[in-house]
Amino acid sequence: MTNVTSHRYLGKGRKSVDGIEKVTGRARYAGDVHLPGLLHGKLALSMYAHARIVSIDASAARAVPGVVAVLTAADLPTRGRQPSSRQTTTLADGVVRYRGEPVALVLATSLAAAEDGVAALQIDYEPLPGPVTPTAALDPAAPVIWPQGAPKGEADLTAAHAAVARGDDQAEHKASNLHEHKQFSRGDALAALATADVVVEGTYRTSIVHQGYLEPHAVVADIDPVRKQLTLYTSTQGQFGVRDEVARLLGLRASQVTVVPMTVGGGFGAKYGILEPLAAAAALAVGRPVRITLDRTEDFLTTTPSPASTITLKLGATRDGTLTALVAEIVNDNGVYPFTLGGIMSTLLGGYYRCPNVQIDVIEVLTHKPQAGAYRAPGAPQVTFAIESAMDELAHKLGLDPLELRLRNAATTGDPMGNNDPWPSIGLTKVLEVAAHHPLWRERQPGSGIGLAIGGWPCGMSPAAAICRVDTDGVVRVHVGSVDISGVNSSFVLVAAEILGVPPEQVEIVTGDTRSGPFAGPSGGSQITYSVAGAVAAAAREARRQLLEIAADMLEARVDDLDIREGIVQIRGVPGRELPIGEVAKRAEEQAGGPGPIVGDGKAAPAENAPGFVAHIVQVEVDRETGRVKPLRYVAIQDVGFPLNPLMVEGQIHGGAAQGVGWGLYEALRYDERGELLTASLMDYTLPRAADLPPFEAVLVENPAPNGPFGARGVGEPPITAGAAAIANAIRDATGVRIYELPMRDEVVWRALQQG
Template sequence: MLARDKVIYYGQPVAVVVAETPEAAADAVEAVRIDYEPLPAVVDPIAAMRPDAPVIRPKELEGEWAEAGMHATVAGGEELDVARLPANITNAARFRRGDVERGFAEADVVIERTYRTPFVHQSYLEPHAALAVPDPTGGLTIYTCTQGQFYARNVTASTLGLHPEQVTLVPMEVGGGFGGKTVLLEPLAGALALRTGRPVKLALTRMEEFLLATPAPGAVIELKTGARKDGTITAIKARVIFDSGAYPGAPVNIALLLLGGYYRCENLDLEGYEVLTNKPGVGAYRAPGAPQATFAIEQQVDEMARALGWDPIEFRLRNASETGDPQPNGVPWPQIGLRTVLERMREHPVWRNRRSDPNEGYGVAIGGWPGGVEPCAANVRLNIDGTLSVTLGSVDLTGTNTVMAMIAAEVLDQPVERVRVVTAPSNLAPYAGMSGGSKVTYTMGLAVQAAAEDARRQILEIASAELEAAPEDLELVDGAVRVRGVPDRSITLERIAGISMTFGGKYAPVYGSGRAVITQQSPGFNGQIAHVRVDPDTGEVELLELVAIQDVGRAINPALVTGQVQGGAAQGVGWALHEGMVYDDNGQPLNPTLMDYDLPKATHLPPIQVELVELPSAVGPFGAKGVGEPPVIPTAAAIANAIADAAGVRLTELPMTPARVLAALKQAG
């Protein structure tokens, strides 16, 4: 975080003041004098790619691509030698298949456009905050709002030269994360606590969030696609340039995978670059790389369909990838529900009953997420009062602790009220990965299921001995174990706890453990229908209806799943019509406050209609798939397609503000 030798972006900290009160710290800051020597700034990623562009930072400095990997894993592709590329290109990838030039020659229509998306902040309600407390042994306890306690612990320990077990991370309730709460303040707070020998709290103001935190990267996507009259997509060619700000970390591979993965196409040439500029470093934001890529490909697919006289949904169905089709990296798609989602979209009343009212239009788009995987573990124990506790290390962002309680209760045949879930600190919790990438229920759910099954086996063994009945003849009921068909022969869970956790107990305590290591992803797809009205005089876009249809595998808690889909779609509206960090030519932010950074308000949103498609995963617990990422992905593209339907103009830059819409209308005449 602190500048080394030179400041890379506006607002980068160069020194730290520690005081007992905020007022004293503010006074001390006024006494600090810093001499700056102005350097040329590069804020445009295209300009930063030039060989003669000012070097943002040396390539030999360690980069960080860990966050993208925690959200989704993308294997394969060509590894390009970035050492031979201009200095500000820190990552490059390419996926190729077939012959794109032949594919374009076979096409009856070819569309070529450039799409641009800005930095977008996660805009969580709670700013970053961390409290570091030193201990007499030279270690630290850090209370922090992080999405991944073990990752934050490891980075902090490595930065400070400590053994990981010298740092205890206590994950607090997170007031919004969306990928932006990984590790930021913890190493600095820890260093200050060790230096002063006193507890140190570090919390960002809202403006500091916009200056220092890690928003979604901006992107420039040059995309060319072709299709035949029969509706077959013949070629996709793309160059994706991610503006990753001051540090590496943009999701190049994920974006390329999705650009060429939604639809079957024999001829692909997809290349991507991660470019440094004089802006803050970027990070993950719900489905990193996917909204940007989907905004481009789903507009071009729509444009090709209309140019060829195809219905937009039928054109997508004609080309939709299915289970077993190769992705751009050559890996076959696992089980996916894209076709089913499109069929549900086609039958939805909003689409079937669309009207031809003046200045109104309808648009559709789909978005998919490959899904994250990471090893994890969990424990389930029987408490002295006969209730059960689930102990895990994953951070609850989306109600996942409720889902874990439901999974354990289902396995143990107990009311969910008898199950308590505890997220333990890093020195006590079994391992868990980052809460991100729509993978907590998918991975941790299996570990909890295995731990509950282990605890169930132990409970039945004790009950079998006490009731003198075979385990297979027993059943778990509300707070007890009984012999099937003989209700009077039973033993309570409280009694089982009493004879296994007291002085003179006859049995070992019930302590189930479960581990999960999943390598098979279960992608989720979301399709959206947008209905808009465009004011031809002002360019204002009014969102009249928004439908989100998603394959969720199995909705273990339908209310939570529905809320996730609605929340993601609402954030997608922000991407589409409102949000974007703006910088001047010197890299100075022009809207670093909530007064200036335009977030969608409740009044900007219609009731979001959600339809859940349940195509159970063969891997996830009880068939569950990841849910959190897909709903944010297609919204901007669906709204852009609706604007094109209403006003006949294509918007290729986000956000689609009234000024941009009006300019497009005037240019179209």
């Protein structure tokens, strides 16, 4: 880190503002909400990937003591609506299209009774054929999942996590399992590849990966049946988007739906409204509050994991290592509903490095599996694994240092991304330069099992507002409408404290619901700090202005002669002439004809995003007899712009790097040929444990964002992008063998060693 002496509080690590509540169990989650008359909901999930619902006999379920209602699609106010995404699904109507699709909802006075009710349901299915892999789905003889054409929705909330320019649609718009075919191109890539001095090529496969949050999806829907007012208490990353989508689906005005965001036990792009429409529809149907909480297996079966991808990539270069051509095909398994990641994947794949000739074809395929969704930097781990593995192979083929090859071709500000838009301010070369001087890289020896990879994320932006009020007790209360999923409130505290000149302990962040909180975008895409911190700063500056004007009158001094330090308004150079800000606030609230209470509002609407780039260096040990890969050291170098709260930033980097290890070595949702999930519990789905992770070293590079508050950039997404690729390159360095699929489990590495 660089100089932080110009700030009193910013740039200095400070503990989480809600850490005590979380570690002591006092934090309230959606599952902790208890309301009078609450009914517990339990889902009956489809046992088939594709089947016709012949009949549902609920008589035995209704006879279970405590069961109040058994709801099917015909019983809900959403009946007759064709779902267009997992976020618009309530209950299947007539046909199920993936294993785990909700078919019925049992409501009971206790969870145990609801579970007994589901067990008593008699559901008769007629199994139907259907493709569950992209290869099978693209077979001309394959049954079409949506014979009337793929559904098109008004909104896909998870897509907000990765919205980018889309490219040219090459698909014929007819009923097909090929949802979209897009091409992103510049120059003449095929001709440049044919004349390149050196070409490397490979096909890289990644698995379906679950987001791995601690808290499964949960929501409580309360209903005022007289006024048709809905209140949703939910674990969500985007309360305003959920409000709007629930209102649209149920035919309500947005003002009739209030979303109260509860503490989120992890989201990583998955919590944008999967259960809320169903819970709301059920509450309307029965006129009582309804809670739906998924257990772990249900969460694996019926949510929105990251898609599996197959990426065929060819790189062409001159003998000195200058890239001349990139030709790629990306095939994404999107599951049963459209979820297009092709834009962001192509933006990154064709944008990390300067290359005059690029052609990227993206094929988005529908299959009888759960809809794919966003997972922290959605699409980035897959394409980074491909391009960084290829760059490493190119370096080996040319006999060049892998870092020098990357530095020679690294994109800089103004260079084209894969969608041909210019990169705004980026710091890729800066993180590579820091990596070049790190001892782990500088002192490596041939075959020491050390690999390097870069990664990046555009980082989002959205308009936001904040309100800052100073109370008579001297406490500064900052009202925001954003959801804190990553510790951002612990940075907002420092922003307000810095501007107002009060100790951080004297600042409180108040998160409002959709009725009381100022607008903010969804907590995804690494945009909340970048957007909302600017609004907090503007609100704090306005509150400071009001404080100083009132204090100037009270102290009989000029505003320009005043300062605020440690919550005390002082006249510079005049000891003893001072007022606590609480007294100033009290005067403002009591003075007749005065300016009124001290309340500052602020807005922010960034016009340009601030991408974040990383360089990760990993050292591994490979057991050649078993294929077991053990990470030994992990260095994560990241351009953070300016770290408002370095402790929180380092925590984000550690967490993202750990998830990158999961992508690289452990995690995969496996389905059989009938679409049955084989890894439906934590006994089968392998998450990295503490003992599986190496020591992490976070290196913060400060390359201030031109439009970011205090120069800050988004930091949440970039840390996950490079991990799997860096591990693959470390395995290559240790063994001489290239691995082309994720995760690189023991048997995968062992087989590659036997063949190589």
